[in-house]
Amino acid sequence: MGHAVREVEILKEGDEEMAKRLSSLFMPEGRQVLSTDELKRKRECLRAWLEKNLIPVTEEGETLRVAGVLTVNPPYGSQDCCSSNEIILSRVQSLVESNPGPDENL
Template identity: 55%
Template sequence: MSLGLPPTPAASWTGVARSESALVVPAASAPPRVPFLGFQQVGNMSEWQKKTPLEWLTYMNKEVTVLAAEKHQYQGWVLTVDPVSANILLAHPLENGKMSISAVLGHAVQDVEIVAEAGDEMKEKLAHLFMPEERQRYSQEEVERKKTSLKDWLETNHIPVKEQGESQTLCVAGVLTIDPPYRAEDCHSSNEIILSRIQGLIQGYLARQQCQL
């Protein structure tokens, strides 16, 4: 079940530097999942782990300082907080313009202090950090136009649709999501019947758009 938090990307990493409270890796062009390698929580839940997903969401796109176990301290921009483990994924800008990624394990977090809020430029960098190159061909304005156009068309055809949190994902009837750039293949649902029907509708919608050009 989606809680409005960005997904953690999936793949394998090499050259991971480990500590008991965090894993730090350099970000590639499409950074994969940071492996948490079986760390276990011991004892009672921390105050950080007791927060709700909506509370964690308020830390998104914020620069924070994280105080962890054994007096470890980490600073970076919050990419996501895992809703199950409360692990924090941080992005830290490097001098060469790239980003390093660090994962602070939820059970080790003792305090999180917000340092700054991301401006438009930083928000765009963070949003594109895990985005496939194909999606990056579209500007923010193009993505917004495509989203608004499809959303309006679905509503005109009496299909319930809404935007999912602060992301650019559209949610149809609570059972299907459509990611940018909003093509049939960008639809995702566990309900194969609804998935097939919405994909067919979007293919027809895009075909009509092409005919009008």
């Protein structure tokens, strides 16, 4: 359907109130906003944990790519894993959930 769109016209820029309303719609309850440093620390921690478990991981910007078939996006929780292979998705999500944290796995 997107191929049929020829032009998009912005009628009004969003304000702070609209940003909050959209955030509440699309972000799960209790989801916290992390700083750039915190996200980097979580990414490095998760990468180290996966590598410790002999899972091949590469970084593509802020995204972790696991075995070339799964991605983990910020903030790097099990719900942030995405793959069309449900078996790999389930196993990596289990590993992400069992990640002991930065003090334990580095």
